[in-house]
Amino acid sequence: MSAAKGSQTWLHTTVDAVRELMEKRLAANPEDAELKRDVEMALEELDVMWEELEGQAERLGRESERYAEFFDYAPDAYLVTDAGGNIREANQAATELLRCPRAELVGRPLGGFVPAEERVSFLSHFVGALSAEGAQPATWQARIQPAEGPTLPAVFSVRAIPLQKSGVGGLCWLVRPA
Amino acid sequence: VLVVARAAVQETLRELEPFWLRLQAEVEDLARRRQRYADLFDFAPEACAMTDARGVIGEVNPAMAGLLGRSGPLLVRKPLLALVAAGRQRAFVERFLQGARDWQSALRTRNGPLEVHVAVRRTPTGLCWTMRREA
Numbered sequence: 001m002s003a004a005k006g007s008q009t010w011l012h013t014t015v016d017a018v019r020e021l022m023e024k025r026l027a028a029n030p031e032d033a034e035l036k037r038d039v040e041m042a043l044e045e046l047d048v049m050w051e052e053l054e055g056q057a058e059r060l061g062r063e064s065e066r067y068a069e070f071f072d073y074a075p076d077a078y079l080v081t082d083a084g085g086n087i088r089e090a091n092q093a094a095t096e097l098l099r100c101p102r103a104e105l106v107g108r109p110l111g112g113f114v115p116a117e118e119r120v121s122f123l124s125h126f127v128g129a130l131s132a133e134g135a136q137p138a139t140w141q142a143r144i145q146p147a148e149g150p151t152l153p154a155v156f157s158v159r160a161i162p163l164q165k166s167g168v169g170g171l172c173w174l175v176r177p178a
Numbered sequence: 179v180l181v182v183a184r185a186a187v188q189e190t191l192r193e194l195e196p197f198w199l200r201l202q203a204e205v206e207d208l209a210r211r212r213q214r215y216a217d218l219f220d221f222a223p224e225a226c227a228m229t230d231a232r233g234v235i236g237e238v239n240p241a242m243a244g245l246l247g248r249s250g251p252l253l254v255r256k257p258l259l260a261l262v263a264a265g266r267q268r269a270f271v272e273r274f275l276q277g278a279r280d281w282q283s284a285l286r287t288r289n290g291p292l293e294v295h296v297a298v299r300r301t302p303t304g305l306c307w308t309m310r311r312e313a
Binding site: 049 | 194205212216217219221226241279297298300302303306
């Protein structure tokens with residue numbers, strides 16, 4: 001969330017700095033009409049380009065915040081794993097369900113939260129989802145082993161996120177207490 | 179003098195280049211980030227909708243459009259309540275106003291009412307809804 005805001009502030013500061021630099025150049029040579037015209041044209045172009053970039057950055061920032069908000073506040077536990085099954089992202093509900101802070105979830109294999117006797121079945125669903133990229137989600141019942149406390153019955157749904165769209169493929173997992 | 183003037187402008191433009199390249203890289207990063215989260219919404223394994231705080235639809239994912247048998251983009255700016263089966267709207271509003279987070283309801287679909295489990299959570303800018311077909 002703050003990354004988008006931060007880069008917009010950064011964009012703005014940079015463009016202001018560039019403007020200032022060009023205006024200083026102009027002030028240093030007040031008699032030079034040719035220079036004045038060239039610099040003014042360059043400044044105008046700069047303004048147009050800046051407005052375009054600013055508009056794009058603003059829209060992209062707003063949209064990613066909205067989508068990120070959905071992920072984070074979704075009623076159910078969502079996790080994203082890479083193709084190796086390691087957790088890359090987890091939402092608020094996932095940290096509560098697995099009773100593990102986000103910083104400790106990220107990087108751990110999701111299979112580690114499945115009781116040992118159910119791991120073979122978990123792996124076969126996992127491989128199935130990886131090979132059925134973009135298809136309908138696979139859903140099955142299994143138990144989960146949170147970081148603390150007893151195992152719980154749960155429903156897993158998983159769907160592959162195709163690689164081509166964002167350049168980051170992986171699997172989107174939904175885990176719901178049964 | 180002309181040559182000097184042109185050289186000064188050229189020099190300034192050259193100085194600008196790395197700034198612009200970095201600006202563009204920043205915007206590309208933002209685009210990737212946006213697409214990353216958009217993918218999570220689009221490929222979520224359940225039907226999801228985002229609305230404003232008054233329940234006006236901002237976006238539904240393909241799973242939600244599929245559940246309703248409607249086109250997702252055509253649902254934007256419609257009240258979510260319009261998707262609820264006629265006889266169930268009052269109960270839906272009551273449950274929502276009571277602050278419930280989960281309840282049973284029915285959606286109006288192309289093939290008649292569909293029993294669903296509704297879940298809703300408040301977000302800083304609106305509401306996040308999921309709907310699940312009752313088994």
